[in-house]
Amino acid sequence: MSVNRRFVLKGMALSSMAGLTMGSWVGALSGTTARPIANAAGRPILALINEGAAESVFLDGAMAASSSRLQVQRAGRDLGFMLNFERQLRSGPPLRVIGLLDDASAALMVDMARSAGARVQWLGQHTAEAGFTRHHLLTTDIAAGCSRQFSRQLHACGAGFSLDEEHHGGPLVPRQLTGSARRGNQSAQWAASIGYLLASLGAHPALTTPWAPTAGKPVTGSFVSFSIEV
Amino acid sequence: MSEQNTTVLPKGVVQKEFDQAIEKFRALLGEENVLVKADQLVPYNKIMMPVKNAAHAPSAALTATTVEQIQGVVKICNEHRIPIWTISTGRNFGYGTAAPVARGQVILDLKKMNKIINIDPVMCTALVEPGVTYGQLYDYIQEHQLPLMLSFSAPSAIAGPVGNTMDRGVGYTPYGEHFMMQCGMEVVMANGAVYRTGMGGVEGSNTWQIFKWGYGPTLDGMFTQANYGITTKMGFWLMPKPPVYKPFEVIFENEEDIVEIVDLLRPLRMSGTIPNSVVIANILWEASSGNVRRSAYTSEPGHTPDRILKKIQEDTGMGAWNLYAALYGTQEQVDVNWKIVSDVFKKHGKGRIVTQEEAGDTQPFKYRAELMSGVPNLQEFGLYNWRGGGGSMWFAPVSEARGSECRKQAALAKRILHQYGLDYVGEFIVAPRDMHHVIDVLYDRTNDEETSRADACFNELLDEFEKQGYAVYRVNTRFQERVAQSYGPVKRDVEHAIKRALDPNNILAPGRSGIDLDTYKKA
Numbered sequence: 001m002s003v004n005r006r007f008v009l010k011g012m013a014l015s016s017m018a019g020l021t022m023g024s025w026v027g028a029l030s031g032t033t034a035r036p037i038a039n040a041a042g043r044p045i046l047a048l049i050n051e052g053a054a055e056s057v058f059l060d061g062a063m064a065a066s067s068s069r070l071q072v073q074r075a076g077r078d079l080g081f082m083l084n085f086e087r088q089l090r091s092g093p094p095l096r097v098i099g100l101l102d103d104a105s106a107a108l109m110v111d112m113a114r115s116a117g118a119r120v121q122w123l124g125q126h127t128a129e130a131g132f133t134r135h136h137l138l139t140t141d142i143a144a145g146c147s148r149q150f151s152r153q154l155h156a157c158g159a160g161f162s163l164d165e166e167h168h169g170g171p172l173v174p175r176q177l178t179g180s181a182r183r184g185n186q187s188a189q190w191a192a193s194i195g196y197l198l199a200s201l202g203a204h205p206a207l208t209t210p211w212a213p214t215a216g217k218p219v220t221g222s223f224v225s226f227s228i229e230v
Numbered sequence: 231m232s233e234q235n236t237t238v239l240p241k242g243v244v245q246k247e248f249d250q251a252i253e254k255f256r257a258l259l260g261e262e263n264v265l266v267k268a269d270q271l272v273p274y275n276k277i278m279m280p281v282k283n284a285a286h287a288p289s290a291a292l293t294a295t296t297v298e299q300i301q302g303v304v305k306i307c308n309e310h311r312i313p314i315w316t317i318s319t320g321r322n323f324g325y326g327t328a329a330p331v332a333r334g335q336v337i338l339d340l341k342k343m344n345k346i347i348n349i350d351p352v353m354c355t356a357l358v359e360p361g362v363t364y365g366q367l368y369d370y371i372q373e374h375q376l377p378l379m380l381s382f383s384a385p386s387a388i389a390g391p392v393g394n395t396m397d398r399g400v401g402y403t404p405y406g407e408h409f410m411m412q413c414g415m416e417v418v419m420a421n422g423a424v425y426r427t428g429m430g431g432v433e434g435s436n437t438w439q440i441f442k443w444g445y446g447p448t449l450d451g452m453f454t455q456a457n458y459g460i461t462t463k464m465g466f467w468l469m470p471k472p473p474v475y476k477p478f479e480v481i482f483e484n485e486e487d488i489v490e491i492v493d494l495l496r497p498l499r500m501s502g503t504i505p506n507s508v509v510i511a512n513i514l515w516e517a518s519s520g521n522v523r524r525s526a527y528t529s530e531p532g533h534t535p536d537r538i539l540k541k542i543q544e545d546t547g548m549g550a551w552n553l554y555a556a557l558y559g560t561q562e563q564v565d566v567n568w569k570i571v572s573d574v575f576k577k578h579g580k581g582r583i584v585t586q587e588e589a590g591d592t593q594p595f596k597y598r599a600e601l602m603s604g605v606p607n608l609q610e611f612g613l614y615n616w617r618g619g620g621g622s623m624w625f626a627p628v629s630e631a632r633g634s635e636c637r638k639q640a641a642l643a644k645r646i647l648h649q650y651g652l653d654y655v656g657e658f659i660v661a662p663r664d665m666h667h668v669i670d671v672l673y674d675r676t677n678d679e680e681t682s683r684a685d686a687c688f689n690e691l692l693d694e695f696e697k698q699g700y701a702v703y704r705v706n707t708r709f710q711e712r713v714a715q716s717y718g719p720v721k722r723d724v725e726h727a728i729k730r731a732l733d734p735n736n737i738l739a740p741g742r743s744g745i746d747l748d749t750y751k752k753a
Contacts, residue, residue: 077608077611077612078607078608079365079386079387079388079606079607079608082388082608083365083387083388102614102615102618103614103615103618103619103620104611104612104613104614104615105611107276107278107323107611107614107620108388108608108611110273110276111273111276111320111321111323111327111328111388112388113273114273114274114320114328115319115320115341115388118273119267119269119270119272119273120269120272120273121269121272123272123276125619125620125675125676126676127618127619127674127676127677129529130529134674134676134677135676136620136675136676138272138275138276138283140267140268140269140272141268142269162676162678164676164678166282166283166284167268168238168268168269168271168272168275168283168287169237169238169268169271169287171284172282172284172285174282174284220525220529221525221618222615222617222618222619222620222674222676223618224620229269
């Protein structure tokens with residue numbers, strides 16, 4: 001099977017998830033396809049994903065934050081995608097972009113956000129190994145309380161975890177939360193929690209993230225999450 | 231329990247003073263060009279160094295659009311003793327990115343000064359502002375169908391010539407030593423004066439981008455990797471686009487082959503037979519920029535064992551060392567040089583030559599061939615996915631272009647990295663006489679223990695290389711003070727004497743390359 005065909009099939013699988021549409025975000029922004037969902041702050045939300053097993057769990061969480069339709073775009077790491085992303089942030093309509101991506105793509109995306117003059121409310125670095133997850137968050141006021149909520153959810157995942165949160169303008173020493181592994185099944189619910197928290201930033205999210213149906217098995221790897229707003 | 235700081239301020243500046251300065255910046259630049267909110271500053275604070283983000287958090291970021299505004303900024307900074315950290319595009323990935331060297335410094339972001347002032351296709355020169363990206367230049371050249379070729383580092387389109395050249399970065403074409411191709415600068419000094427180097431001070435001169443040296447002392451180099459002024463324009467030379475371009479790769483199977491590779495290559499580089507900045511990438515650099523991830527082979531902590539490196543070689547056809555070079559010129563010139571070059575490697579017998587026709591669109595050949603011909607891409611960012619975790623530091627010692635020296639450096643670096651459970655991901659960028667030995671120290675920033683280990687590893691790399699007489703040519707902001715020490719006390723005294731003369735209030739990027747009037751000899 002060709003790479004392109006695999007991508008199409010994968011995209012179709014994602015699209016079939018309740019309420020999701022895959023497509024060009026440029027098209028989405030110009031109103032030619034379904035509009036991204038609006039969060040409580042009134043901005044539409046676009047979710048960017050590109051990391052295999054984690055992406056569907058992340059999207060489950062993002063969807064749970066709203067019953068509306070969510071615009072989803074698979075992020076590329078090529079120059080054309082990045083320059084288009086910057087262009088849209090610079091001159092497109094008000095928008096919140098959330099994502100859970102690989103390190104390389106995210107390094108570029110966040111830098112594009114800077115050069116486009118966008119704001120970044122949340123920047124998370126996540127490592128998931130068998131039996132343990134680690135998370136480093138750089139947050140702003142709008143994400144106040146999210147780390148506590150996130151740690152509760154991490155505890156529910158069953159794996160041990162460590163969570164550092166640096167708040168820009170806050171204390172020099174980060175807030176550190178840890179949890180030990182519990183017996184029983186471990187899950188990738190942490191990725192759903194991130195999706196849920198990011199999609200509901202600024203909205204008062206429920207204390208508990210709804211359980212993601214795709215989160216049954218643990219997901220391993222390195223990921224970066226973010227919320228970018230223009 | 232001691233009290234925690236809860237706001238970010240420049241060192242030694244109280245809130246009231248800072249607020250007054252911010253008000254003046256707003257009056258000068260407009261509200262929208264003075265960024266003080268946390269969500270505006272987080273994008274300037276994504277770092278890859280083994281330290282918390284707070285250590286490099288800016289207190290504010292300013293964007294300016296004119297030289298006059300920059301003169302106004304330095305005036306305010308002098309009045310309120312505000313330190314500023316200037317960036318052009320801020321794409322110094324792995325060297326500190328856009329974040330300041332010290333917590334609280336105000337970033338002066340020149341991204342909006344992005345005019346291509348002139349490109350002369352006859353004299354093959356350019357004059358640009360700091361915010362101009364290679365992507366802009368590439369588009370301009372394409373749009374106007376100019377017979378010119380750019381040289382840039384791997385971030386290519388999204389980075390810019392001013393920032394890269396001022397940090398003495400390199401590219402992969404025959405014009406790859408970028409500072410050597412720089413010709414004429416305009417610099418705003420700390421006192422607000424506007425200084426033009428070379429021929430730039432001569433009224434009506436049309437040779438500012440033609441003749442580098444001018445008259446009397448030539449000071450251009452003094453402003454690179456330094457904090458003596460803010461560069462607001464820079465000229466540089468562009469390579470005429472050759473009619474024929476022939477990229478190629480030579481793949482070597484064994485680590486020990488580096489000695490022969492370099493000794494074979496040196497005469498070809500010195501004679502100009504191979505004119506470009508050749509790259510010799512090791513297996514892990516090659517694999518990760520070809521989208522291979524460590525997790526596909528092992529989940530074990532520590533360094534990746536040699537047996538896995540061999541397995542990657544077997545699976546991918548990549549070499550322990552992978553040499554990329556190119557020939558440029560007319561068909562006749564390229565044919566003659568290709569015969570010379572290919573005969574050298576065929577006679578040696580160990581390397582497997584791969585041409586563009588054979589490689590097709592396979593990575594990493596494709597992106598290497600593009601970089602050597604001035605076509606931008608972002609393929610090399612795959613390095614960050616090798617191990618993941620967001621930690622990356624370039625360790626970049628200079629080496630003689632002598633095989634035995636390269637082997638010695640590679641072995642020393644690998645031993646130290648492995649001792650700390652990290653991988654040797656390295657390449658040599660080959661000039662006729664020197665090598666930039668560039669190693670990406672990759673680690674997981676979510677893991678405090680590994681982050682501490684990476685920090686200790688980088689220190690040991692610096693220490694052990696220094697014992698052998700080696701030093702790096704460039705380093706990330708966390709280690710700039712440490713590296714300045716490697717170059718000896720007299721150099722540092724001279725640098726600080728210049729700093730006192732030109733910037734007595736220490737407002738321009740204090741700490742850049744270890745130059746800081748507030749801390750030097752005051753510990």
